[in-house]
Amino acid sequence: MLTETCVSNLTCFCCHLALNITAVQQYLETLHKHNGDAVDNSVETVEESLAGTDTEENGGGGCLKLFTNWPLMSAITLYCIFSLQDVAYAETFSLWAVSDRSFGGLSFTTTDVGNVLAMSGLFLFLYQMLIYPFLAKTVDHITLVRAVALLTLPVLASYPFFPSLSGFGLMVVVNCASFLKNTFSVTTITVFNILMNEAVTQDVRAAANGIAVTLMSISKAVAPAVAGIIFSWAQRRQTAAFLPGDHLVFFILNIFTFIGFVFTFRPFFVRGSAKH
Known part of the structure; x- marks a missing residue:
């Protein structure tokens, strides 16, 4: 058990490390995309730049101006929506997996859940290091988010049908679905x-x-409470005619995903083009 815990923690650490490395690489590319421009390093230019910055901040309210920057605020709003959905899924997945099959769960042990998460983390690390950099360079950022959101919908919708499987086939399907969902979340x-x-x-x-x-x-912080409420509600709807049991849970998760997808279009989302 201790070894499995260490492996799981190490995998999660590597996953987050890969995420940070990839984000920094992409950030540096956007920061230096005008490398060909001539740079004047004279003292006078630096002083003028600093003076202009101070004047702008003092006259414009400083950080308060950021709240009127709609490209930034629309991106932050979408960031929050997808983050809420991601954490709600993470909280729900473990509860659903260890639930008894009579309640729509998989009857997994905690070891089984840990193995699934560890495998997902390992493949996610490889994805972040080998595949995502290529996607980031070849696919427009917001187009990638839209594609990922659309692919998330059928993946989440398939979860309530997993209890009909068993044995090795179930483990393969759950591992693939978990990897895809986590990949989509990290990409977004x-x-x-x-x-x-x-x-x-x-x-x-x-x-x-x-x-x-x-x-x-x-x-x-809100997501775990929301996920817990929805999951508890779903447990009391096992015999409902519409969205029984865990169908309700993953349907609501898909609602958040669809809302995020819709908000990636104008007039809500506006792509920022600030000069660096």
């Missing part, structure tokens, strides 16, 4: 980190990321 979160940084200039990126992380943390 990484993309919105990039879009938020593209929406502001370099001198206010720290403040913008602070606002984004604060609002995202609030969303993630």
